[in-house]
Every structure is written in structure tokens, then in C-alpha cells.
Amino acid sequence: MKPVLRWLLLMFACWGMQAPATTLPSLTLSAEQLQQPRPIEHSLLLEDPSGTLTATEVLQALPARGVLHSGIPRLGYSTSAWWAAVQLQLPALQRLSLLIDHPFLDDLQVWVFDGRHLAHPLYSGDRLPFLQRGAPYPHFMLNLPPLGQGPHTLLVRVQSGSSISLPMQLVNADQAPLLSAQAWLQSGLLLGAMLSFALFYLIRFATLREPQMGYFCITVVGVAVYNATVHGLTGLLLPDWPWLPPLLANLANPVMLIFSTLFLASALKLRLGRLRWARDLLFASTLVVCSWSLVSDQAYATLNVVILITGLFQMLLVLLGLWQRRPYALGYLLCWSTALVLMLIVPLSRSGLMPLPPGFIYLHAYLPAISMLLFAALLDRQLERVRRALLVSQAQAISNLEQYRALFRSASEGIFRCTSAGILLEANPSLARFLQPDMAPDALVGTAIQRLLGASTWQQLTASLNLAQPAISQECQLHDLQGTPRWVYLSLHLRPAQDCIEGIVVDLSERRALEERLQHLAARDSLTGLLNRRELERLLQESLNGGARRFSHLLYLDLDQFKQVNDLCGHSAGDQLLRQLASRLQHQLPPSAELARVGGDEFAVLLRDTDDQAANCQAEHLRRSVEQFLFTWEGRPFRLYASIGLLALGPAVSDWQGALNWADSASQQAKHQGRNRVLVFNPADGALLEHQRQLQWITRLREGLDQGHFELFFQPVMALQHSDTRLHYEVLLRYRDPISAEWIGPAQFLGAAERYGLLGAIDRWVIQHLLQWLAANPRHLERLAQVNVNLSAASLLDSEFHQQLSTQLHEYGLPPAKLCIEVTEMVALGELGVSSRWIKQLRSQGLKVALDDFGSGFASYAYLRHLPLDILKIDGSFIRDLEADPINQAMVRSMQQIAAQLGLQTVAEFVESQATLDCLRELGIDYAQGYFIDHPRPLALLRDGLDNAAKQAIPEL
Structure with a gap:
């Protein structure tokens, strides 16, 4: 240890340590005081780092280097030798014993100096044999030599690998034996x-x-x-x-x-x-x-x-x-x-x-x-608490045992104990009655469980029992003593301490019969008794997965003229018709075929082991059977027809959804081709593929509405006859494929949406999200002159849609004059009176109305008088290459003139070149839009706080 650190340790360790002293502390004791151990409370300490100083050298160095210490010297862990000195004033010829109450001091030396010479040193320490350390005392007791008259210097040297402490006491040597005995x-x-x-x-x-x-x-x-x-x-x-x-x-x-x-x-x-x-x-x-x-x-x-x-x-x-x-x-x-x-x-x-x-x-x-x-x-x-808990637990165990015995005797379930080899040791009355009525439980003792369950079942159950898994439960079949098979729920529990197996038997015969009945009902149509759609799907999927029952063809029957029976005679007549027809069709099929009702007036047939020609013949046979079927209700005869789709269940068919969709598509195509016919599904048939594509779009559109796969785009509209810095654009709809992230235009899905009645829901989604977006971007709304939105016929003629539009405009606090509703010419002029009434209602709310695709259909200028419009949008077929077609120029000029006479503004679509734009400006057209002006872009690019939105390129859609 370095000198500085040693001095710091000494400063911290010594309590009451003072500056270096020149004189030794003196301890004066009388003979009476020495009858009891007296502590040495003051001493002069000197550190000997090298451990080589002699007692004489220490006496010479103490006045200059010694440090006065009060209390017991506790010096911590130190590799140095330490010297402690004190001056004693004692009666003459007094025999003393020095006590040091520390058990582990490796090297201990004591000198007495009378001023002229040093007395022979005393050596001790825990490395010496116990009887060589001094007097037999638990720690250290050293008998000092007799001291003469005058002051004496007591000098103690200590060195140890453990903590160094010197609790020193002096006592009359005559008292040492008594102190030793007490200790x-x-x-x-x-x-x-x-x-x-x-x-x-x-x-x-x-x-x-x-x-x-x-x-x-x-x-x-x-x-x-x-x-x-x-x-x-x-x-x-x-x-x-x-x-x-x-x-x-x-x-x-x-x-x-x-x-x-x-x-x-x-x-x-x-x-x-x-x-x-x-x-x-x-x-x-x-x-x-x-x-x-x-x-x-x-x-x-x-x-x-x-x-x-x-x-x-x-x-x-x-x-x-x-x-x-x-x-x-x-x-x-x-x-x-x-x-x-x-x-x-x-x-x-x-x-x-x-x-x-x-x-x-x-x-x-x-x-x-x-x-x-x-x-x-x-x-x-x-432990007393544990003992009481054990007593309570013991009492509870006795009570539980009594309850167990009562439960064992009176339980309705069968309970038994048997050896690991399966020999019954005990059985309750319920198990005896279950195996044989009027049988005593004791009569079962010694019976082998293998006789009831079968050797293989018992071996399988017991093989699963071990210390890691001591219990097992499962349903299995058991034979009673008369040999009757019974379904039971068997629970086994291994008891290694008793070297036995406990078991519980629950009778499941009634439940099994009920389950089979329910399973039969769950697989059947409640009206006709035929297989229902869920069971048909299960059989079809099992067949496609290579199950035991393999079907070769699927027939899908869609009845024609059935709705007339429900409308004219009521649903009771329709139900009776379906029951009679189901029975008739069932008798026309071979035993290996399966007939199912999959919808209100739709049936399906699964044929087994039939080639394509035989399957086609079977389908024709069913069609003729339906055609020849005559249903009479209250004296009124009705005839039905069937459009049948035929699908071969080959390797190309992988799942039941695809099989039913393809067969249904074939039946629908047969219906469109004139009804009452059989159509074989052909993957190369364009009409069938289109129908399939539309069916797929139904699911995608519904998911798109629920999960937000749609997004609003905008396409700017340019003013031609005046400069306008305000924003004017048309809102367009795009579908984002969640898998490929591809943007899909409305031309690919609006046909399917119209056919299956989803246009109204799409219109509502567009209006709601547009109004929310405008309300969330007030700075954009201030710069907005007009935004155009297309509406379908279903929305235009829907009073609830009009009410919803009015409510949302009021809720979001939007100015109606900035919203322009576009309706196509075919919609507006198809139901002129109704359309005129709804257009007036829109304009009464402050909205503008534009007639889209004008000139594309059977429009007449005379119809424009009866429609309260604001804007006339000229169909793009008149605009393409307008600068090179004098006839289209004349027609566009006439449209502009008529519109001006009626007070309508005109908009030209599909502007794709500067020449076309210049020509339109010369013809007096008010506005233009098209790819030459700008491509459609996400509406989100116009939100508040987004700069340079117009410069961000978006692929043409």
C-alpha cells in the first residue's frame, strides 16, 4: 500500500486521532483498579510498512512519527506491522496480565521499557500452538514481567493478514484465572x-x-x-x-x-x-x-x-x-x-x-x-401454524374421504379401481347396472377390463399413462356383459402410490344417438330433405382432396319461372313445389349420385364414375324431367324449366369454391342464352370468363368498401375563355389491389358493380370521403372553385341518398355551390320526368348539375329544355382529333351555341393535344380536361401543407 493511502486509511480508521505527539499517553492505575480489567483508551501508534523496525528504533521514532489515538485501534486490512505504545504509572512490583480480545492476530509481540532497558519480549499470535500463546484464554492473555517503581513504557507490535484490531486491557495477574474461567x-x-x-x-x-x-x-x-x-x-x-x-x-x-x-x-x-x-x-x-x-x-x-x-x-x-x-x-x-x-x-x-x-x-x-x-x-x-393447517387438512381429508365414499356409492357415473393389468378391484353400483341390470358390484371384482374394452383399446390407453401424464380421457366403445356395444366417455387416472388405476365411465349412448340425428339434420335441407349447401361443399372438397368418395362431375340447376309461383300463389305453394320437384329429381338420379339444394331455387348434383358424354346425357335427362314436371296449385297449372351448368371435376379444379362458381357461371350463361338448356363449362369461353371476372369483383369491391382499398383521384379542368387561378377539377375513383398495389381504373369494375347492385354503395363511399377530406383541408377549400363528382342512376333516383348528401353537407359545413354532380346522358334522359325532379332537388340545395357524355346516345336538343342543368359536358368522341374533323367541329359548335342559349357552360373531355385545345378555345368552349392538361393524380396531393403537389408524377390510369 502506498504511503499516502496508508495515512488516509489511518486517518479514517482511528477514532479521535490527533496530530503527531512528542510524549506518550500515560495510564495511571491503582492496585484496587486493577482488580477488574482496565481498557487502554489512549495509545501512540506507529506504522512499520517494511516490518523491520526493532523495539529500540520504534522508541526513538515514536516522538516524531507517532500518532496519538483514542479508543480501540482498528486499523483495517494492512500488510504493515503496527506498533502501539503507552506509558504506565503502576504500583511497584505489580504483576499484570495484558488482555487482547481479538481472535485472529498472526504475529503479536510485547515489550516493557523501564527507561533504561527493554524487558525480554513476549511472543504470541494465532499461528502458534494454542498453549504457546500465553495463558489459556479464548483470545490472547500475556502475563507481563513484574514492574518496578517508576513509569514504564508498554510497547505492542502486531501484524496480521486479517483485520487488525487491538482492544487491550490490563488486569491484576491474580484475577487472570478467574477471568479465563468466566470466558x-x-x-x-x-x-x-x-x-x-x-x-x-x-x-x-x-x-x-x-x-x-x-x-x-x-x-x-x-x-x-x-x-x-x-x-x-x-x-x-x-x-x-x-x-x-x-x-x-x-x-x-x-x-x-x-x-x-x-x-x-x-x-x-x-x-x-x-x-x-x-x-x-x-x-x-x-x-x-x-x-x-x-x-x-x-x-x-x-x-x-x-x-x-x-x-x-x-x-x-x-x-x-x-x-x-x-x-x-x-x-x-x-x-x-x-x-x-x-x-x-x-x-x-x-x-x-x-x-x-x-x-x-x-x-x-x-x-x-x-x-x-x-x-x-x-x-x-x-410451525404451530403449519401444524394447525395440517390438522385442518387432515380433518378435511377425512371429510373428503367420507364424501368420496358416498359419491362412489351414489354417483350416476360408473366408477372403478383396477390393477395395472386391468383386473377390477372395486366398482360402484352404477357401473354394475350399466354392464348388466340387477348385478351386484362385488360380482364384478376380478373381471378383466380387456373383456369390456378389448385388449387393443386397453393397451393403447394404458400405454399413454405414466408419471408425466398420469391421466387420459377419450370416447370409446365398450361392450357390456351381454356383448352389446355402448359408447362411453372413459377417464383413467394412474395412482402409482396405490399401484392401481382409477376410472370413470360416462354413458354416451343417448348423446351419440342425438349427435347422429343432429348431424343428419345439419347436413340436410329442412324443406326438401336433400343435402344442404354446407354438406355439398364438404363432399365436394373431400372428393377434390382425394377422399374415399370421388365425384367426376358437378351439375348446377337454376330453375326458371319459379318466381312466378311465389308471386302468384305465395311461398307455401313455392315450398310445396320444391318438395315435389326434389322428390322427382331424386328418383331420376343413380344411387351413387348426390342431390343437394344450394339456394332458393338452385340445386346441385354430384355424379360418380361418369364420363363426359354420360354426364351430359344425365344433365339432359334432368332438364327434360323438370320440363315435363307439372305443378298444380288450387287448380292452376305451372311449368318450370331448368338452366343447367355442367362441370367436369378434373385436375384443374382444386377447391369447392371454384367448382361451384364455375358451374354456377355455366348455368347463368345457359339462362342468358335462352334458358332451358345445358351448358358445359369451357374455360376458353369469353362470356363465361367475363362472368367469372365479375363474380370475383363482387368480393373485391365489398372488401374494398370495408377495408379502404379505394382512393380518390382528381383531374384538373382548365378555363379556356378566361383566366382563373382557383382550383377546378373532377374527382375520379381508383381501386388499389391489396396484393400487387396496382391502381385499377373504374372501367374494370363498374360493370360488375352495376350488375350486382353495388353502385349505390360506391357512390356513398365517394361522397362521404370527399366531403370529409374537404372539411379536413380548409385552406384547400378556400381556393376551390368547383369539384365534379359522377353519380349513378341508382343514387340519382334514391331519396335516401339525397337526404344523406344534404345531411353531410350540413354536418361538415361545406358550401354546396362548390359541388357539381355529374349524371350521364343515358341516365338523365332515360327517365326524363323522374330525372328532372331529382335534378331540381339537387339544385335547390345549392349544388350544380352537369350532363356528362352529351351526344353519346339518343340525346335530342329538345330534351335539354326539360332538364334544369348548369353544365354540359361534351362526349370525348367528338373531341378527339377535333382540329382535323370539320363535321365534329360543326357539331361541337352547335352544342356550344345551344348551351349558350340555355345558359349552360360547356366542358370538353379527352383533350390530348395543343391543337385540340386551341380549336376548342376558338369554338367558344368554356372548359377543357384531358391528359394534355393533366393526368389523374391522388387527391391527397392537394391536402393542406403539401407543396408542389402538381409536380409529382402519377402513372396514367
């Missing part, structure tokens, strides 16, 4: 008490097997062994083995630290969680450091730190017990507080960082026994 008696009593505790709780642990008691016993043994070494009992018993006390102390340390920690955690039943890692790391460190201390004195300082950390960790455990509201946690905190004080203060004092409180040396001697006594009392309370 040995105290040590023996403490050791005996702790060993008694350990033995007592070891016996209780052997009886109760509570883990905390085992940890407590080991902890007490460790404390006892440590105290036996500290109080010199091991040296007294084995005086010729000086190495034994340090060895036992080093072995006792990890035992005390580890098992006291385990005792706390187990007694409080703590949930350690992540603290378990900290505990294991602390245990490993303790073992490593204690093993190191067996071979090197340098480990003692590190062991001191480990003891301190262990004390802090145990304090954390007690606090955790309080936080987790564990029983007796507060009691353990109070009991453990004394041990914690010892584990915290002693390491700090050994390191020389703090002095010991007055009287702590006595507490240090008695504290282990006191702590063990307190813990013993607390453990007794816990």
Missing part, C-alpha cells in the same frame, strides 16, 4: 445453546420436512462453528493444530452467508423473480472468495465486502417480504435487525471505516445466540 464458561454456554438449537430443529426438520427448518439448522451449525473458532474453543480442544481455527472460520463463513439467505427467502416464501439471478451471483461470489481465503490472506478484505453485500441483500429480502405482504414478515424484520446490524457494522469496523459503539463487543459475543433464539421463537409460531 470459557461463556463460550461453552453460547456454543452449547446454539448446538442445542441446531439439534432440536434438525429433529423437527426430520419430522416435518419444512425446508426453512433445514436451512435454519445449517445456519445455526455454521454460526456455532464460527463462534467456536472466535472464542477459542477449537484451539482449546485441539491445541496442537493452529491452522484449524482459521480453516473452520473460512468454512463457516459461506455456510452462514448462503444458508441464512436461503432461510430468509424460504421462511417468507418470497417470489424472487429477477432477484434469483442476483442471489445466485452472490452465492457464487461467496464460494469463490471463501475458497480464495483458504489459500491466501489477501482474500480477507474481499470477503469482508461480500459479508457487507450479503447483509444488504438480506435486508432487501426482508423488505420484499413486507412488500409482498408475507405472514411474519414484520417479525422477521425485527428479529433479523440484530443480525443485520452485526453484518453491516462489523465489516465496516474491520475495514477501519467506523468505530464500534461502546459495549458492542459484548453484543458481538451474545448476538448470534440471541438472534438464533429469536428466530427459533418465530419458527415455532410458523
